[in-house]
Amino acid sequence: MEYIPNTKEEQQQMLKVIGAETIEDLLGDIPSEIRLTRGLQLPPPLSEPELKTEMLRLSERNADLLHHASFLGAGAYDHHIPSVVGHLASRSEFYTSYTPYQAEMSQGLLQTIYEFQTMIAELTGMEVANASLYDGGSALAEAAMMAVKVTKRNTILISSTIHPSYRAVLKTYLSGANARIIELPSENGATDLVAVGKRLSEDVACVLIQTPNFLGCLEPVEGLAQEVHRYAALLGVAADPISLGLLRSPGEAGADIVVGEGQGLGCGLNFGGPYLGFFATRKEYVRQMPGRVVGATVDTKGRRGYCLTLQTREQHIKRERATSNICTNEALAALSATIYLSIMGRQGLREIGRLCLQKAHYLKHRLCEIKGFEMAYQRPFFKEFVVKSPVSPSRINKKLFKQKIIGGLDLGTMDRRLKNHWLVCVTEKRTKEEMDQLVTAVKEITT
Amino acid sequence: MSESLIFDKSVPGRKGYSLPDLDVPEVPVAELMPADYLRKDPPLLPELSEVDVVRHFTNLSRDNYGIDQGFYPLGSCTMKYNPKVNEDVARYAGFAALHPLQPAEQTQGALQLLYQLEAALREITGMDRVTLQPAAGAQGELVGMLMIRAYHRSNGNPCRKVIVPDSAHGTNPATATLAGYQVQVVHSNADGLVDLEDLKHLVDPDTAALMLTNPNTLGLFERDILKIAELLHSAGALLYLDGANLNALLGLCRPGDMGFDVVHSNLHKTFTTPHGGGGPGAGALGVKSFLAPFLPVPVVEKTEKGYVLDIRRPQSIGKVQAYYGNFGNLVRAYTYIRRMGAIGFRKVSTNAILNANYIRKRLELVYPVPYNRFCMHEFVASAKKFRDKDVHAWDIAKRLIDYGIYPPTVNFPMIVEEALMIEPTETEPKENLDRFCEAMLSIAKEIEEDPARVRNAPHTKSVARLDEVRAVKQMDLRWRPA
Numbered sequence: 001m002e003y004i005p006n007t008k009e010e011q012q013q014m015l016k017v018i019g020a021e022t023i024e025d026l027l028g029d030i031p032s033e034i035r036l037t038r039g040l041q042l043p044p045p046l047s048e049p050e051l052k053t054e055m056l057r058l059s060e061r062n063a064d065l066l067h068h069a070s071f072l073g074a075g076a077y078d079h080h081i082p083s084v085v086g087h088l089a090s091r092s093e094f095y096t097s098y099t100p101y102q103a104e105m106s107q108g109l110l111q112t113i114y115e116f117q118t119m120i121a122e123l124t125g126m127e128v129a130n131a132s133l134y135d136g137g138s139a140l141a142e143a144a145m146m147a148v149k150v151t152k153r154n155t156i157l158i159s160s161t162i163h164p165s166y167r168a169v170l171k172t173y174l175s176g177a178n179a180r181i182i183e184l185p186s187e188n189g190a191t192d193l194v195a196v197g198k199r200l201s202e203d204v205a206c207v208l209i210q211t212p213n214f215l216g217c218l219e220p221v222e223g224l225a226q227e228v229h230r231y232a233a234l235l236g237v238a239a240d241p242i243s244l245g246l247l248r249s250p251g252e253a254g255a256d257i258v259v260g261e262g263q264g265l266g267c268g269l270n271f272g273g274p275y276l277g278f279f280a281t282r283k284e285y286v287r288q289m290p291g292r293v294v295g296a297t298v299d300t301k302g303r304r305g306y307c308l309t310l311q312t313r314e315q316h317i318k319r320e321r322a323t324s325n326i327c328t329n330e331a332l333a334a335l336s337a338t339i340y341l342s343i344m345g346r347q348g349l350r351e352i353g354r355l356c357l358q359k360a361h362y363l364k365h366r367l368c369e370i371k372g373f374e375m376a377y378q379r380p381f382f383k384e385f386v387v388k389s390p391v392s393p394s395r396i397n398k399k400l401f402k403q404k405i406i407g408g409l410d411l412g413t414m415d416r417r418l419k420n421h422w423l424v425c426v427t428e429k430r431t432k433e434e435m436d437q438l439v440t441a442v443k444e445i446t447t
Numbered sequence: 448m449s450e451s452l453i454f455d456k457s458v459p460g461r462k463g464y465s466l467p468d469l470d471v472p473e474v475p476v477a478e479l480m481p482a483d484y485l486r487k488d489p490p491l492l493p494e495l496s497e498v499d500v501v502r503h504f505t506n507l508s509r510d511n512y513g514i515d516q517g518f519y520p521l522g523s524c525t526m527k528y529n530p531k532v533n534e535d536v537a538r539y540a541g542f543a544a545l546h547p548l549q550p551a552e553q554t555q556g557a558l559q560l561l562y563q564l565e566a567a568l569r570e571i572t573g574m575d576r577v578t579l580q581p582a583a584g585a586q587g588e589l590v591g592m593l594m595i596r597a598y599h600r601s602n603g604n605p606c607r608k609v610i611v612p613d614s615a616h617g618t619n620p621a622t623a624t625l626a627g628y629q630v631q632v633v634h635s636n637a638d639g640l641v642d643l644e645d646l647k648h649l650v651d652p653d654t655a656a657l658m659l660t661n662p663n664t665l666g667l668f669e670r671d672i673l674k675i676a677e678l679l680h681s682a683g684a685l686l687y688l689d690g691a692n693l694n695a696l697l698g699l700c701r702p703g704d705m706g707f708d709v710v711h712s713n714l715h716k717t718f719t720t721p722h723g724g725g726g727p728g729a730g731a732l733g734v735k736s737f738l739a740p741f742l743p744v745p746v747v748e749k750t751e752k753g754y755v756l757d758i759r760r761p762q763s764i765g766k767v768q769a770y771y772g773n774f775g776n777l778v779r780a781y782t783y784i785r786r787m788g789a790i791g792f793r794k795v796s797t798n799a800i801l802n803a804n805y806i807r808k809r810l811e812l813v814y815p816v817p818y819n820r821f822c823m824h825e826f827v828a829s830a831k832k833f834r835d836k837d838v839h840a841w842d843i844a845k846r847l848i849d850y851g852i853y854p855p856t857v858n859f860p861m862i863v864e865e866a867l868m869i870e871p872t873e874t875e876p877k878e879n880l881d882r883f884c885e886a887m888l889s890i891a892k893e894i895e896e897d898p899a900r901v902r903n904a905p906h907t908k909s910v911a912r913l914d915e916v917r918a919v920k921q922m923d924l925r926w927r928p929a
């Protein structure tokens with residue numbers, strides 16, 4: 001077996017040192033009643049060439065986005081990934097290492113995390129960021145839990161314009177906590193400010209919003225922040241990091257915690273994961289922050305170096321009183337994001353923002369020229385928007401698929417009130433030609 | 448030489464990206480977006496050419512140590528070799544470039560993979576259903592504990608406490624708290640196993656579950672597992688397995704046959720998905736059929752029309768993932784399972800156990816093993832005897848770095864003073880086990896002759912011992928422009 005080097009002779013030599021006759025002698029602690037007396041019923045092993053053929057066949061039963069133009073977003077985005085990202089993140093010194101418990105042997109990775117924390121803090125407009133969380137949904141849940149700890153209050157107001165799956169994940173995460181979760185209604189595609197004003201009280205730990213929100217609309221972050229702070233509650237904002245080269249940062253607008261899904265920053269779509277949760281906040285809350293953090297320090301000779309720090313918040317020390325139970329996080333995805341942001345840089349991220357914004361508005365304009373199509377909400381948007389369609393978006397999508405186009409999300413399949421609402425996403429990868437083709441196909445089906 | 452920060456390498460005007468020109472008529476931004484939504488100052492990202500970026504991260508990778516460079520006996524983490532074929536397969540376009548919300552007709556291959564991976568893990572663990580959604584072991588624990596909670600509630604039984612051994616990993620008590628439970632600690636006995644008498648005193652109708660690791664964190668098989676299961680079940684409580692140590696059991700015995708009701712397995716340990724420098728992982732969670740109604744949604748099912756995602760499960764604890772978990776890692780784990788087959792897995796566990804016992808035996812006279820008997824896939828030695836030289840487990844770990852070996856886990860489990868937790872895995876060749884043993888023995892000699900050399904290690908890396916206290920006191924968590 002190519003992954004197990006021991007030969008029979010070596011096994012014998014080792015057994016001799018151990019003072020056992022056979023490997024079986026080492027297993028005496030396993031009660032005989034539970035020993036497996038048969039082989040596991042698994043498919044027979046495949047050699048590497050057979051394995052690759054079999055797995056390729058399985059992969060080809062999927063309609064991949066290399067061969068289809070996708071207008072599907074809803075939290076997972078088909079952004080361009082520079083070749084550099086995959087190559088550098090595939091350096092096995094990085095990907096076959098683990099959490100850098102022994103800092104002196106892991107300086108390379110620790111420095112990339114320090115750079116990641118800096119970039120996330122910069123993008124979000126916050127003071128500090130952690131080394132990553134699992135994904136956008138759990139990051140939002142962690143934000144709520146931190147707000148409960150910081151404020152010692154237990155009501156969470158969550159906007160109904162947040163990604164429905166994030167809201168669901170948050171509810172699951174907090175189902176064991178003594179917290180009250182109240183959903184805020186929306187108005188014209190964004191959080192209803194009047195409702196927020198009515199619901200805010202001295203019991204509220206935080207208000208949570210997403211911008212751009214699930215419906216693609218930008219939220220009035222600044223106005224919300226002022227309202228929320230009047231009650232000394234925290235404002236938690238889930239943001240799309242790709243938008244933050246162009247759009248104002250939530251931190252600047254007054255957010256206290258900024259989290260989100262970082263998949264767009266150089267992580268493939270991967271049928272939903274691994275993705276990248278990020279978490280940034282104000283320095284004053286850093287000791288209540290979940291997850292790993294890297295800090296700069298010096299060695300015994302005064303040279304700069306990096307190590308995991310503030311570990312007394314974490315499960316391996318604080319155990320049942322830890323700020324979170326997270327251990328393994330998404331370090332490699334954070335590395336990809338760091339490489340991605342280094343390649344894109346100051347100008348590139350802004351340029352992607354510009355391309356998304358312009359192209360999405362072009363498609364919106366073209367779609368709304370078609371009879372029966374109109375925008376569902378009148379709000380500024382970035383790369384995603386909801387159009388009302390005279391026919392079922394699922395029907396349109398079926399037709400588009402025949403032309404190797406993957407259409408937007410049919411919101412009616414998730415929420416009956418949103419029947420015939422189509423959530424369309426345009427990244428910098430979509431061309432005018434593809435958009436025109438989509439428009440032509442839509443026209444054919446609706447007229 | 449250490450690498451300067453990427454921000455310090457930035458040169459205004461340099462560019463590393465390549466993007467297409469705008470191919471639609473440009474509309475002034477002011478017409479699309481009110482000014483107060485726009486960013487005034489660009490974020491302080493670096494400006495670099497492609498080659499600058501490539502050299503920066505390549506050089507940083509060279510100041511980092513992974514399994515591909517050498518031995519990584521980090522106990523409890525199962526740092527085994529990560530097969531390269533897994534990486535190739537995970538990058539097939541049909542897996543890597545697939546959107547999670549594409550209709551099921553377009554993703555049948557991915558759903559089939561999930562279905563078959565679940566079937567394989569069911570067989571390996573002896574459980575009835577498995578969810579592949581948890582992103583890591585700790586998230587698996589949370590899902591498992593919330594399911595246990597939902598189960599007790601559905602029986603009108605609001606149990607309030609969870610029992611955790613004193614040798615348990617920190618995520619166990621942290622998770623129990625997160626799931627809304629009070630944590631009670633059961634002590635280990637003189638053999639390093641759960642103290643049955645203590646457990647008897649603790650288990651009562653208010654007990655929701657015992658979270659147990661087996662083999663436990665000392666690397667010892669809980670011989671009384673059937674009695675433990677009986678004790679809990681007769682009180683109406685459930686038995687949770689932290690399956691971080693599943694690598695010791697493959698094809699030898701199955702948690703489901705030992706009485707465990709819930710089991711998580713860290714696919715990044717036993718099933719070779721790379722540890723990634725600290726994730727992403729994957730934490731499959733298996734349950735017995737009576738708990739299946741509480742599984743998180745969606746559940747992959749096979750129907751006449753093909754594979755589907757079932758979300759209509761009224762008793763489900765809800766969602767834990769926006770989509771279906773760390774699919775890329777699930778592809779790697781499945782690829783590995785198909786490569787190994789039943790015979791391969793038996794070799795995995797038996798060789799992991801053989802290697803651990805070999806090192807234990809070679810070191811035991813110099814590094815006492817407090818609970819010394821045949822171990823499973825790992826064992827815990829103690830460096831307590833070196834305290835009189837003012838040398839600690841932590842120092843020995845640092846000195847190992849100079850020998851070019853990644854140190855074992857130190858100071859865990861907490862029931863062993865100055866713990867050195869050593870897990871060789873089955874993928875390490877004998878000569879490396881020998882080299883490790885010789886390094887450890889040589890360090891023991893150094894402690895006698897020149898303890899300061901050990902205390903001040905490492906001496907050969909880009910940095911010497913780092914001041915971790917200073918990192919806390921003078922917090923510096925990000926770069927800022929000068």
Ligand SMILES: Cc1ncc(COP(=O)(O)O)c(C=O)c1O
Pocket residue numbers: 326327328523524583584585586616618619660664689691692713728730
């Ligand atoms: C015994 C044990 N339990 C639980 C965990 C947590 O798993 P993860 O890091 O995948 O969340 C670990 C991992 O480090 C472990 O060693």
